[in-house]
Amino acid sequence: MKLNEIISILPFYKAMYLADDVIINEIKMDSREVNQGDLFICINGYTVDGHDYVDQAIANGAVAIIAENIIYTNVSTIIVPDSQRALSMIAAHFYNYPTTKFPLIGITGTNGKTTITYLIESLLNEYGRKTGVIGTIQMKIGDHLFPVQNTTPDSLFLQKSFHKMVECNVDTAIMEVSSHALDMGRVYGCDFDIAVFSNLSQDHLDYHKNMDDYLRAKSLLFAQLGNTYKKTHRKFAVINVDDSRHDIIGRSTAQHIITYSCKNNAAITAENIQLDANKTSFRLVTPVGEIMISSKLIGMFNVYNMLAAVGVATALHIPLITIKAALERITGISGRFEPIEGDHSFTTIVDYAHTPDSLENVLQVIKDFAKNNIIVVVGCGGDRDKSKRPQMAAIALNYADKVIFTSDNPRTEDPQAILEDMVHGQKENHYEIIEDRKRAIYHAINLAGDHDVVLIAGKGHETYQVIGHTKFNFDDREIAKEAILAKEN
Ligand SMILES: CC(=O)N[C@H]1[C@@H](OP(=O)(O)OP(=O)(O)OC[C@H]2O[C@@H](n3ccc(=O)[nH]c3=O)[C@H](O)[C@@H]2O)O[C@H](CO)[C@@H](O)[C@@H]1O[C@H](C)C(=O)N[C@@H](C)C(=O)N[C@H](CCC(=O)O)C(=O)O
Ligand SMILES: Nc1ncnc2c1ncn2[C@@H]1O[C@H](COP(=O)(O)OP(=O)(O)OP(=O)(O)O)[C@@H](O)[C@H]1O
Ligand SMILES: N[C@H](CCC[C@H](N)C(=O)O)C(=O)O
């Protein structure tokens, strides 16, 4: 695409220098990825300032620069008031507005986004649709998997991925939308058709000033649902009305609302809920009929996740029989309440609970079914919300018979300081601190006796541990398997 065509989408800009007929190969926001013929856009980030990498970008072959600060270069240089915002506009334009070409479903909320995303994928696949998925675990186009750095990546990665989805004939895209992404404008330019709100509880208070600010960020997804009413292109907000913040989320959108609930009146509800140790059944009640569901996903929180997915299915007119087939087929989601196989007399579960609410939910499920002791291995991430630490520790101590506090992803923080934040002031003392996560997991598994349950919480599907700035290979599931084998032999 020509540079002139790309910048025509910007209402305001100042051209420091604009060469004729510059053809742009690709747009890049990282100087290290620039190739001959690319446009480099300077983003002033949290760690470094992209403006400092203009020379490197030009040396790598950039033929045009978009920047926020006045800079002088020997290639076409455009100055905009806000380069992050310009990036979203330009990326959507460059990739020809891919999200207008298929329905886009966005899921937000503190917990359950990944789970709901994969439930919706399963429903749509059962219905014969080809899906694209973007979220915490990966990006998926059909059965092809691609790594992601963020739950909701930056606008350039997003628009490029959606473009790839269009090329691969994806007919519906499903994505997790984090509060960071909403706040930073990573999803500006995404044309959402359905937005889901799962719940709000404490997380990310390192980034958001307080819970109201966190809620405001979440509500932006609903404010972005478009303001026109076209019969042919209806938009929907699917909202959990059992969450006390549902009203503010609902009032953030002008679009149609589909409510779901296990306790209140709602369009989608679950009746006669039976929670068992290895299955969950309920009568699903929807505006178009009722049907019995028997799912392998366990725990009350998964009933909520299923209702959220059913809300989306209802908006898309997916028949009840298809909904039932899809919900009954799905056996689990990677790293979410994932049992570790092995011939052993106790149960080991790896779960991604890394917030107080999710940890409590998961431990409640375990408590309901555990025949003997509960042993928990848990830590808290570094460079993240510090106020979660004592809360998560207290929850673990409250539900478990024995807790091993350990490292999660310490990132740039001192692991001992994180552990100190967790245990400081705790009244209970049935815990040990083993900073090395591998040793902590081995120890927990060695302690386990007949019919005990070992919960390894916080890292779920992650296949790494971030210590300092380095990512080391680490997978709770692999380590747990090793430890179980070692115990057996
Ligand atoms: C705080 C935050 O969100 N940071 C995000 C941000 O990084 P940053 O601002 O530090 O970027 P930077 O390193 O300062 O770089 C600024 C610019 O210079 C460029 N650069 C940099 C170096 C260089 O040599 N050349 C160069 O051009 C970079 O490409 C970038 O354009 O932009 C990056 C690219 O989009 C993100 O990957 C990064 O997410 C970091 C990894 C992160 O951990 N974010 C977390 C807080 C987050 O966003 N989490 C949410 C979900 C949480 C949840 O659901 O629970 C998420 O959506 O993932
Ligand atoms: N609806 C829910 N309510 C509360 N806790 C939940 C719910 N669904 C899942 N959980 C718990 O939260 C953990 C994370 O679930 P999931 O990965 O689906 O959430 P997420 O919102 O995608 O998280 P992230 O913010 O890290 O992307 C699960 O491992 C489980 O312990
Ligand atoms: N998306 C979340 C994931 C947290 C997972 C946990 N293992 C941690 O590292 O804190 C975050 O970046 O805050």
Ligand SMILES: [Mg+2]
């Ligand atoms: Mg997720």
